[in-house]
Amino acid sequence: MIRKFLAERISWILLIVILQLLALFVAFVDQTVPLSSIIYYIFLSGLLVVFFLFIRYRKETRFYMELEDRDNDLDLTTFPEADSPFESVIETNVRDQMERLKQEASYNQSLLEQEKDELLSWIHDVKTPMTAMRLIIDRIDDYKLRSQLTFEWMRIHLLLDQQLHQKRIPFIENDLYIEEVELEPLLFNEIKSLQSWCMQKGIGFDIDLQAESVLTDAKWLAFICRQLMTNAIKYSEESEITITSMEEAGRIKLMFQDEGRGIDPRDLPRIFEKGFTSTTAHQDQAATGMGLYLTDRIREALKIDIEVQSELGKGTTFILLFPEPNEFTKLRSM
Incomplete structure (x- = not known):
């Protein structure tokens, strides 16, 4: 801050130095002016200037140091108070801008909430004919046709599910419920929902759960598992998808x-x-590029680390590393 203070006032400092040099020049040219007196005057005035700069530094930089140290938010209570006319201009201007930004943020937040509510309502309305379609599809005797229609129905269902969770993610912290979640029923429920697709592609599951439960949010973890399994099914032919869990160094590891x-x-x-x-x-054209993006957003909120290992033509492994239980004390308080 000292360097900035001096740089801001460099023109005034140069003016003072020039005036001192001018006094020396006058004393040198005019023999009637004692040179020693001028040197003594320059010495005393120099000390006075240094003392003056020190006092002004303490007074003038307080406002800017507080401004520099404050958090970058719209909280006006933390904004420093002005002590000079120029600082008042800055304070008034910034406060007005922050007030306007707060109003715009509040307005945009209400629009976002309204858009989310409208989309959630629309998705809820669409689920009714989707359920009716599924019942109709199940009554079709032609197995091949039923399988094809079920696959297309599932694609629509998964896209709606992505949209639903995408709109909920900005408010995920308000929706978290951390509890002990049993992995087996959660995974089997997701596999059951993908069963017809798996049968169509000849894909099976090999599940080995050494760690049977994790501390997390069941709904959001189910979405993550659904995305990883649908990706695995989408980009695999006749083969097996292996899901394993284990505990290492106090953390649960879940692998797909x-x-x-x-x-x-x-x-x-x-x-x-x-x-x-x-x-x-x-x-x-079927890929949207949203599944793993949403997965990454959700796992951050759940404090889950994710690792990816892959080799072209040989498959991919996604590893979810759950946090230690004591890390969830923060999430429980949300």
Whole structure:
């Protein structure tokens, strides 16, 4: 801050130095002016200038130091009070801007809430004909036709599910309920919902759960597992998807391993980016690039670490590392 203070007032400091040099020049040219007296005057005035700068530094930088140290939020109570006319101009201008930003943020938040409520209402309304369609499909005798219709029905269902959770994610902290979740019923319920798709592609599941439960939110964990399993099914042919869990160093590890096409090494750093649909199958119109993006957003809220291991043509493994139980004391208080 000292350097900034001096840089701000460099023109005034240079003016004082020039005036001192001018006094020396006058004393040198005019023999009637004692040079020693001028030097003594310059010495005393120099001390006075240094003392003056020190006092002004303490007074003038307080406002800016408090402004620099405050959090970047819209809380006006933490805004420093002005002590000078120029500081008052800054304070008034910034406070007005912050008030306007708060009003706009509040308005945008209400619009977002309204949009979310409208979409959730729409999804709820769509579920009724979707349920009726499923009942109609189940009554079809032609197995091949029923299987094809079920697959297309499931695609719509999963897209609606993604939209539903995407709109809920901004408010996920208000929706968390941390509890002990049994993995087996959660996974089997998700597998059952994907059963017709798996039968169509000839895909089975091999499940080995050494760690039987985790401390997390059941609804949001189910969504993560659903996304990882649908990805594994989508990019695999006749094979098995292996799901295992174990405890290592006080943390639960849940792994989803498939034998599908794998992920190109150049794509691995980008698979969680919004809208990214891979470079090896860029023409795939069915991919939305949202599944893993939403998974990454949710696992951050649940304090879950995720690792990906993949090799082209040999499959992919997603590893979920759950936090230690004591890390959830923060989430429980939400």
